[in-house]
Amino acid sequence: MKAIILMAVAGLLSTTVTYAQIKNAKTETIKVYGNCGMCEKTIEKAGSKSKLYKTDWNEDTKMASITYESKKTTADAVLKNIALSGYDNASFLAPDEAYNKLHGCCKYDRESKTAVAVNNTTPGNTMQDHDGHSQGNANVNMQEASQLKAVFGNYFLLKDALVKTDGSTASSSGAALLSALDAVEMEKLKPDDDTVWMKVEKALKTGAQHIKENKDIEQQREHFIALSKNMYELIKASKLTETVYYQFCPMANDGKGANWLSKESAVKNPYYGSQMLSCGKVVETIKQ
C-alpha cells in the first residue's frame, strides 16, 4: 500500500518538479478574483507556505492552481488564507476590511458577493402604520419616503465613511448621494417638503459634488458641515419613519462647532473619526 502511495507521489513529482518539496501533493484549479500583477503577488503569497501548499494564479483566466500536501491541509484552507488577504474566490468571500485595504488598482469587481437583501423591517413597519389609510395616500407617502429615503440613506453612509476617516468610501458615498439627489422628483414631494427642497436642493447637490470629487478627508469634512445643515432642514420637514439624532461637536470647524445627523444616539464624530470619536452630543432628537 505504502509503495503505491510512494509511486503515486513519485508520479506527481515527475510532472510537477517545482512542487517537489510538497509531499502527497494534490493540485486543484479554482477561481480567485483579482485584477493585476500586484494581485497575483498578494494571492500567491497568501496561498503559499513552504512544504505545505503553493498557489499559482493566472491573471488572464483568474484561475489559481493550488498544490497542497493532501494529508495535512485542504484546498479550502488555502482559499481561506487567500480570502483573508482580500481576494474573493470560489469558496470564500474576503472580509470587507481586507478588500478595502487593497490597492486601488487591485479593487476587482466583487461579482460573487450577493447584494444584501433589502432590510424589510422599516418599510414593513411603514406599511403596517398606514394600514388604515387610503391606498392612494399611502402611495404618495411611500414614494416620497423612498425618494428621500435614498437621499438620507446615502447621507448616513457618507457620514459613516467620514467617521471611519475613509476618503475614498466617502467620495463614492458622495457620488451615490448626488445621484439620489438628482433622482428626486419634486412633483412627488409633499407641499411642505418641496419648499424646503427648493431651498436646499442646490446647496446639497454642490456639497455632494465636492465630496464626490475630493478624496482628501479634511476637505470632505469641510463640505460636510454645510451639507449636514441643509440635510437637517430637509429631514426636519419630511416625515421620517425612524428617529434621527442631530448631533453637535463643539471642536469641529475650528472651534466654531459643527453639526451632523445620525441614526444612533451614541456619538460617533464624523469630523474627527477615531481621533476623538465620542466628542460631541445629541442636541436634538427628530422623531417621526
Add this chain to the structure above:
Amino acid sequence: MKQLLLLVFGITLYSFVSAQGTITYTCPMHPEIHATTPGNCPKCGMTLVKEKPKVVKKAVTKKQQPIKVQKDTIKIKPVISEPNDGMKMSPAATKQAAIYTCPMHPVIHADQPGNCSKCGMKLVEEKPKDDMNNMGDSGAGMIDKKQAKSNLGPIKTKAATQPPRTIVYHLYIADTIVNFSGKSKRAIAVNGQIPMPTLTFTEGDTAEIYVHNNLKESTSLHWHGLFLPNKEDGVPNLTQMPIKPGTTHLYKFPVIQHGTHWYHSHSGLQEQIGMYGSFIMNKREEWDIPTVPVLLSEWTDYKPENVHRMLHNASDWFALKKNAVQSYAEAAKAGHFKTKLQNEWKRMLAMDVSDVYYDKILMNGKSESTVSKVEGKLLKAGDKVRLRVSNGGASSYFWLRYAGGKITVVASDGNDVEPVEVDRLIIAVSETYDIVVTIPADSTSYELLATTEDRTNSASLYVGNGIRQLISPMPRLKYFEGMKMMNGMMKMNGDLDDMGMNMSLNQMDMNVVMYPEITREEKKKAEMPKDTMSMNDYPHANHNQYNSNEMSDIVTLNYAMLRSPLETTLPESTTRTMKFELTGNMNRYVWSLDNKVVSEADKILVRKGENLRLILFNGSMMRHPMHLHGHDFRVINGQGEYAPLKNIIDIMPMETDTLEFNANVEGDWFFHCHILYHMMSGMGRVFSYQNQQANPLIPNPKLARRKLFADDRKMHFMFQNDFATNGNDGEMMLQNTRWSVGSEWRLGYHDMHGYETETHIGRYLGKMQWLMPFVGFDWRYRKMGIDEQEKNLFGQTNTKDNRAVVSVGVNYTLPMLIRFQTEVFTDGIVRLQLMREDIPIAKKLRAAFMLNTDKEYMVGLNYILGRNLSVRTHYDSDMGLGAGITFNY
C-alpha cells in the same frame, strides 16, 4: 469642470485659512510635527490634522459653547439627556466644574491647569463621575435597547406540543481516541461523541439521566446553572460520591427553569478532554426561529494532568508556543527594554491573558463547520438565527464576532435580557449567551468567529447557505503595552493599585492597551517619539482610557449593558454581606480566595431564606469566571430592580463586583473559579446550609471531605538534569500550594570535580509567596582540584572534601526575580547565595547565574529545543566549563 471646481475650492479654502490666521497642522502620532499646510506626516505618513487649540484657545471655545447651545435649544424640543454626558464634552459640565485632575492619578485635584504633582503629566479637566445608578428609562442605554428590540422585530412563538413529561437519557461514558490536530490522543466520549449529546427539555418536564461509567476511572456530571436538589448537582465528594468505573448512576430532577445551559464532568480534569455538552431547556412558549446550540471548547495534545503540572512549575513552554515569551531581546526590538526590566524588577513573569496553549479551538466539536439547515429547513436571507452559545472550554475565553453584521444578545446564563446590539462580546469560561444573528444575503453563509482571548487560535461556524463570507481575524496582542500597563498597576509588594478607577462589570478593560483594533497598531521603535505617553495619542482617552466603547466605534458587550426584562428583586429577608478577595500568584500558580484554598478554609454557613450579598474584588493578575452552583445571582449593575440574573461572573483584575442571591435551596453548594486549572488549585469555597438534612449520597462525610481537599493538596513533580561534559547538574522538586520539597545535585565524573547534593523542605509564606523558610540537608565529597576555596567570605573555613550537614535557612525572591538564600549549617557555617535561572534573553535563549559566599559561582546559557530538551553551556567554579543537553520534566 473638475479643475474649475477644484480651483474654486482651493480659493475658498485659501481664504478660509487666511481668515483663520494661524492654523497649523500636526500629526496625531507625532505631536512635534507642525506644518502650515495639510498633508502627510513626514515621519509616519499619516494625514496631518488641525492642531488642537491650546489651553488658551480652549477657554474661548468654552465661552462660545453655551451661547451656541442656547440658541439651538430655543427652537427645538427637549434635549436628550445622556447619562454618559459626564464622559463627553458637555458645555454645562465644563462651565461648572473647572477642576483639573491627572489622568493617571485621580486623587489629584487642582483648580488651575498645570502638571500633576505626582507624575508631571499635564492635568486634564475633570468630568463629573458617571453615576451608574441613574440609568433611567430615558438614558441613551435604554434608547439603544429599544432600537435593538425594534431591529429584532416581533418574534413569533410556538407553544410546546407535549404536556410536561419525563424525559430519559442514557449516557455511556467511555475512553476514545481522537485526532483533532494530526496526532492520535486519548479523549473521553459520551455515546461515542465529543461534545457530549445535547440534552433538550421543556420547562415542567422531569429529567431522568442514566450515567453509565465505562471508563477505568471514576466520573461525575454537573448540570451547570441548573436549579436542582443538592444531591443531583454532580460534584464528586461534595454532593455525591464519584461514579465508580463500571457502575450506573441516575440523576433525576424536575426541570423548573428554561434557557441555555450546559453540563460537564466535575471530576479531575475530564472536562478538558471531551466531557462537555449543551443542556437546553425550552420555555413552554418558545421562540419560533431557527435555533442552534453552539458549544465552544478547546483541545490540547498534552494530557491535562501534564498541563496542570507544567503550569505549577511556571514552565514558559506555552508562551513559547504562542510566541509570547516577551524576552529581553524581543523587548529591546520593540523599544520596550525598560518596560521589561521594570516588569522583572516588580517580580512579574511575562504577562499574558491566558495560561495554556491549545492546538485546536472547537465549536460543536469542529474547528470549521457550517449550519445551513435548521430542522430540515434551509436558512435564507433575512432569517434571524438564534445561537445558544456555551463556553465549555477549560480555560479559554472567546471573542465572538459575526461577519453578517451586529450580534443581538438576548440572554445570558440562561436568563433573558433586554436585547442589546453589539459588534462583539467576550464569553468567559463556562458562561452562556443567547445571541441572534441575521443572514443578510442569499447564496452566502456568514462566519461566526470565536477567537481565543490571546488571539492565537480560533474556530469558525458558517451560518447560511453558499459562499462563505469571512470576517477579519483579530490582530495580535501588543504584549509590551500590556506589560507596561501591568507595571503601572503593580505595587512593589505585589498588590494591585487601581489608581482610584473603581472598575467593575468589564466596563473598563485594562487589556485595551493591547488591542490594536482599539488602540491602533503597534509602532516600530524608530517611529516612536521618545516621551509620548500612549495616552496622549487619544485626545479623548483621558476620561476613559480603558473603556473600549468610548475609544472606538466597535461596541463590546459588558455586564452593565445587561438588563433583565422582569424585576429580579430578592424576597424581603435579612441580608448578610460577605467580602472576598480573589488572590493568586502566577509564578507558583496558586489561586485562592482571601489567600486560602478550599482545603484551608471552612465551609461558609448559610441560613435558609436569608439574602446573601457577595462583594468580590479581584486582587490577582488574571481574570476569574466565578461560578455559583444551584442558584442564580443578581449582578448589581446599575439597572436597579432589573439587574440581570447570572450564575457566572467574570471579574477582571482590580474589578469589584457585587452579587446577591436568596438562599433558597439547602445543600452544600460549590462557589469557585471555573478556569479548570484554577479550580483544581483550590480557588473556591463551599456554601453550606445550616441544619440541613444529611445527603444520602455521602455516607461518610469525613472521607468525602478528605477526598475533596485532596484536589488542591496534590503535589506537583518537576525534574531537570543537565548531562554535561563536566558532570551532571540537576534538581527535582515536589510542590503544592504551600510546601516545597526539593533536591539539587552536582555530580562530577571524577573525584576532582566532586559530588554534591542539597535537599530543602520549605513552606511558602504570604500571598505572593516570595518568602520560604526551609530546613535542609547538604552532603558533598570532593578531592581538591579546581578553584580551591577553603575559606568563605566571612573567613570561616569550609572543607569541601567531605561534608554532611543539616541546615536551616530562608529563600526570598528579590526584585528581578533573583532568589536570595540564607542558610546556616550545623557546623556553624553561614552561606548567602544569589541565584536566578531562566532569564529570558531571547525567545528561546535563557541565561542563569549563581554566586555565593563560599566563593562558588556559576553562569550558564540555555537554548530551548523542545518542551523537555535544551542545550546548555555553563561555567561552574567547581567543575569548570561544560556543555551538554538538559532534560526537564
